[in-house]
Amino acid sequence: MDAEILCVGTEILLGNIQNTNARFLSEQLSLIGVNVFRHTAVGDNPARLKSALGEALSRADLVITTGGLGPTCDDLTKEIVADLFGAPLKLHAPTLMSIAETFRQLGRELTENNKKQAYFPEGAHILQNRYGTAPGFALSKDGKTVLLLPGPPREMEPMFMEEAAPYLSRFSDGVIRSHDLHLFGIGESAAEAMLRDLMQSANPSLAPYAKTGEVLLRATAKAENSEKAESLLRPLVDEVRRRVGRLCYGVDCGSLECRVLELLLDRGMRVALAESCTGGLTAKRLTDLPGASRALECAAVTYSNDSKTRLLGVPKSVIDRYGAVSRQVACLMARGARRIGKAHLGVGITGIAGPDGGTPGKPVGLVHIALCDGRLTWHKELRLASPGRDRAYIRHISASHALDMLRRYLEKSEPV
Amino acid sequence: MDAEILCVGTEILLGNIQNTNARFLSEQLSLIGVNVFRHTAVGDNPARLKSALGEALSRADLVITTGGLGPTCDDLTKEIVADLFGAPLKLHAPTLMSIAETFRQLGRELTENNKKQAYFPEGAHILQNRYGTAPGFALSKDGKTVLLLPGPPREMEPMFMEEAAPYLSRFSDGVIRSHDLHLFGIGESAAEAMLRDLMQSANPSLAPYAKTGEVLLRATAKAENSEKAESLLRPLVDEVRRRVGRLCYGVDCGSLECRVLELLLDRGMRVALAESCTGGLTAKRLTDLPGASRALECAAVTYSNDSKTRLLGVPKSVIDRYGAVSRQVACLMARGARRIGKAHLGVGITGIAGPDGGTPGKPVGLVHIALCDGRLTWHKELRLASPGRDRAYIRHISASHALDMLRRYLEKSEPV
Numbered sequence: 001m002d003a004e005i006l007c008v009g010t011e012i013l014l015g016n017i018q019n020t021n022a023r024f025l026s027e028q029l030s031l032i033g034v035n036v037f038r039h040t041a042v043g044d045n046p047a048r049l050k051s052a053l054g055e056a057l058s059r060a061d062l063v064i065t066t067g068g069l070g071p072t073c074d075d076l077t078k079e080i081v082a083d084l085f086g087a088p089l090k091l092h093a094p095t096l097m098s099i100a101e102t103f104r105q106l107g108r109e110l111t112e113n114n115k116k117q118a119y120f121p122e123g124a125h126i127l128q129n130r131y132g133t134a135p136g137f138a139l140s141k142d143g144k145t146v147l148l149l150p151g152p153p154r155e156m157e158p159m160f161m162e163e164a165a166p167y168l169s170r171f172s173d174g175v176i177r178s179h180d181l182h183l184f185g186i187g188e189s190a191a192e193a194m195l196r197d198l199m200q201s202a203n204p205s206l207a208p209y210a211k212t213g214e215v216l217l218r219a220t221a222k223a224e225n226s227e228k229a230e231s232l233l234r235p236l237v238d239e240v241r242r243r244v245g246r247l248c249y250g251v252d253c254g255s256l257e258c259r260v261l262e263l264l265l266d267r268g269m270r271v272a273l274a275e276s277c278t279g280g281l282t283a284k285r286l287t288d289l290p291g292a293s294r295a296l297e298c299a300a301v302t303y304s305n306d307s308k309t310r311l312l313g314v315p316k317s318v319i320d321r322y323g324a325v326s327r328q329v330a331c332l333m334a335r336g337a338r339r340i341g342k343a344h345l346g347v348g349i350t351g352i353a354g355p356d357g358g359t360p361g362k363p364v365g366l367v368h369i370a371l372c373d374g375r376l377t378w379h380k381e382l383r384l385a386s387p388g389r390d391r392a393y394i395r396h397i398s399a400s401h402a403l404d405m406l407r408r409y410l411e412k413s414e415p416v
Numbered sequence: 417m418d419a420e421i422l423c424v425g426t427e428i429l430l431g432n433i434q435n436t437n438a439r440f441l442s443e444q445l446s447l448i449g450v451n452v453f454r455h456t457a458v459g460d461n462p463a464r465l466k467s468a469l470g471e472a473l474s475r476a477d478l479v480i481t482t483g484g485l486g487p488t489c490d491d492l493t494k495e496i497v498a499d500l501f502g503a504p505l506k507l508h509a510p511t512l513m514s515i516a517e518t519f520r521q522l523g524r525e526l527t528e529n530n531k532k533q534a535y536f537p538e539g540a541h542i543l544q545n546r547y548g549t550a551p552g553f554a555l556s557k558d559g560k561t562v563l564l565l566p567g568p569p570r571e572m573e574p575m576f577m578e579e580a581a582p583y584l585s586r587f588s589d590g591v592i593r594s595h596d597l598h599l600f601g602i603g604e605s606a607a608e609a610m611l612r613d614l615m616q617s618a619n620p621s622l623a624p625y626a627k628t629g630e631v632l633l634r635a636t637a638k639a640e641n642s643e644k645a646e647s648l649l650r651p652l653v654d655e656v657r658r659r660v661g662r663l664c665y666g667v668d669c670g671s672l673e674c675r676v677l678e679l680l681l682d683r684g685m686r687v688a689l690a691e692s693c694t695g696g697l698t699a700k701r702l703t704d705l706p707g708a709s710r711a712l713e714c715a716a717v718t719y720s721n722d723s724k725t726r727l728l729g730v731p732k733s734v735i736d737r738y739g740a741v742s743r744q745v746a747c748l749m750a751r752g753a754r755r756i757g758k759a760h761l762g763v764g765i766t767g768i769a770g771p772d773g774g775t776p777g778k779p780v781g782l783v784h785i786a787l788c789d790g791r792l793t794w795h796k797e798l799r800l801a802s803p804g805r806d807r808a809y810i811r812h813i814s815a816s817h818a819l820d821m822l823r824r825y826l827e828k829s830e831p832v
């Protein structure tokens with residue numbers, strides 16, 4: 001089944017709001033096996049809306065619209081659909097009663113405009129709105145289906161999940177299941193080279209998605225029920241894991257920081273961080289997650305050289321001799337963090353995030369990371385500069401490398 | 417001038433990425449007086465791309481595309497435009513040299529695919545790409561203009577601002593100028609109530625935009641030249657500032673952290689942070705900005721009670737008596753941070769970000785913030801919980817309040 005998404009609202013064309021509805025619907029439709037071939041957004045203008053809707057229906061089996069279902073005279077999607085489908089608007093008494101009840105509870109008077117929301121084209125399948133007054137509906141004719149949803153995401157998203165997706169499943173001949181394999185430490189093209197033959201397959205399929213500094217591989221299968229879909233997926237996921245080995249930090253695990261927190265809690269270990277160029281970003285990413293307090297002891301953002309000495313006990317002589325961005329300082333930062341935090345593990349990060357501060361010997365993008373467990377200290381040197389990689393990118397990837405060292409250590413006591 | 421925006425990329429239709437380009441361009445085009453009548457997104461499919469582009473050009477004077485300019489065989493926007501405009505692709509030697517130079521610096525070999533990026537339709541006006549290898553271009557014929565931009569926002573956005581917007585201004589009959597007034601510490605409806613009469617005006621206009629926990633007021637004027645636009649704006653901006661007073665932390669200043677960094681550098685003062693519930697977010701926001709190293713001495717992310725004592729010297733007895741989330745601990749954290757950082761100013765933040773950890777006496781959303789300058793210590797208690805405000809929101813707003821205390825102190829030595 002081929003679909004298009006048509007979003008209605010002048011505020012989208014003015015750039016006042018981000019059109020998150022198109023993405024949400026695309027993502028959900030791909031999960032139920034509906035292919036989306038086009039997104040369109042038009043303003044609250046009857047002539048332009050009508051022609052966009054007519055064009056979409058001429059190309060696709062299914063057109064899903066969002067917006068233009070409200071009570072005001074700007075809200076015209078329903079009238080235009082009724083017209084295009086030759087289906088006159090009829091009052092739907094249960095909807096009118098439910099709208100009247102809402103207004104009674106709010107102590108507001110029901111106007112003629114609000115009553116408009118209880119009219120639907122003849123033959124429409126009505127979709128309840130639990131979070132607002134405008135119901136949606138589906139209408140089919142001559143093999144074409146149109147599905148009208150409200151514009152506000154907090155109304156549209158639950159209506160789609162609870163009402164529209166089950167309705168659409170009747171057009172689908174099975175279910176779609178997918179698993180995400182998260183890889184860190186390999187680029188998208190290198191991952192493709194390792195897995196090219198697996199990516200040729202159509203069902204189950206394997207597709208790479210770029211995430212900042214990571215590769216997300218999505219394995220997807222379509223089958224008549226979820227057990228069969230899962231049994232198609234299992235060998236593919238296993239084979240990918242076998243090939244990529246430790247580059248895969250998890251399946252369906254959300255993020256590197258989620259995986260690290262899970263491992264820390266699992267091992268009952270606590271970590272202390274010492275961050276220079278990442279300036280608190282690593283701590284921020286870990287503490288984005290509820291429960292981080294049981295695994296992150298503390299972090300010292302030692303941005304100045306003095307503070308590296310004062311807070312972490314890195315000798316001034318070492319900084320003077322090797323520079324603040326050096327293997328030696330990273331290792332002493334990791335040990336200092338572990339000591340001041342009385343933690344099981346210490347991590348140190350020092351580098352040059354740019355755009356300024358680089359020298360020929362120590363260019364922007366040079367980052368040293370160290371991890372120590374009180375027995376050994378491991379070290380990693382990164383050179384992250386390249387066109388299009390800005391300060392934000394260098395900081396993000398540096399924090400990711402630090403988290404990945406922790407992940408590898410926690411998995412096998414061997415971080416690099 | 418009427419425009420449409422056409423975004424190219426299968427990842428948009430699959431819902432893998434949010435199409436932020438359409439919104440960015442709509443917002444920017446409205447500022448230079450270009451009306452946008454439609455957004456379209458299609459996949460990397462030559463036939464569907466060609467028909468979408470042809471349709472857009474039949475309706476609009478200007479079509480701006482994003483995506484499909486890369487080196488792979490999927491990237492076809494340029495070829496299709498050349499075909500539709502009957503303008504054969506020609507090699508542009510300076511672009512080839514610049515691409516070759518980039519590859520030389522990276523130590524990578526230049527492939528035939530990469531050379532493809534140096535070809536442009538005859539008569540094209542080339543737009544430089546400072547953040548990637550794919551240049552954009554503009555091409556006009558018979559009163560229709562097409563403008564091709566790359567897909568990645570970090571390449572597209574600067575190319576639009578630096579190269580495309582000045583190019584498009586030749587088609588406009590006037591200039592649009594705007595100033596952003598940044599408010600912190602007031603909600604959108606309260607701001608509207610203070611400024612309602614000013615928001616009635618059409619030229620200059622004043623419109624509010626919500627930002628997480630802040631209000632952005634944009635004053636916009638259209639005139640025949642920028643001097644006249646500015647002279648329309650000046651009285652409006654002055655009047656808004658007069659009414660909102662210290663709630664306005666800056667005009668066109670980017671963000672609260674930008675303003676704080678600017679003030680710190682201006683005063684030659686350094687700050688040290690002690691963060692608990694914000695977990696490094698305040699330090700992260702300040703160090704997002706180049707130059708932060710001259711103003712941020714250090715930050716201690718003291719997530720555990722022990723680390724508050726060990727790193728910051730907050731007596732265990734105070735934590736036991738008042739709890740880690742208390743005025744007393746926030747003030748001692750601020751003083752401890754200032755002391756260990758040997759900084760001019762110390763800031764302490766402690767609170768309950770949730771979703772767990774709240775009690776009836778100390779609910780989720782309770783946050784204490786303190787600022788000390790070695791002479792006095794100021795304190796602020798926040799109650800941030802309300803429906804729809806999650807952990808991320810509470811953390812962000814807590815960090816914003818800490819930054820705003822710094823801002824107010826640095827402006828007038830009086831932070832609350």
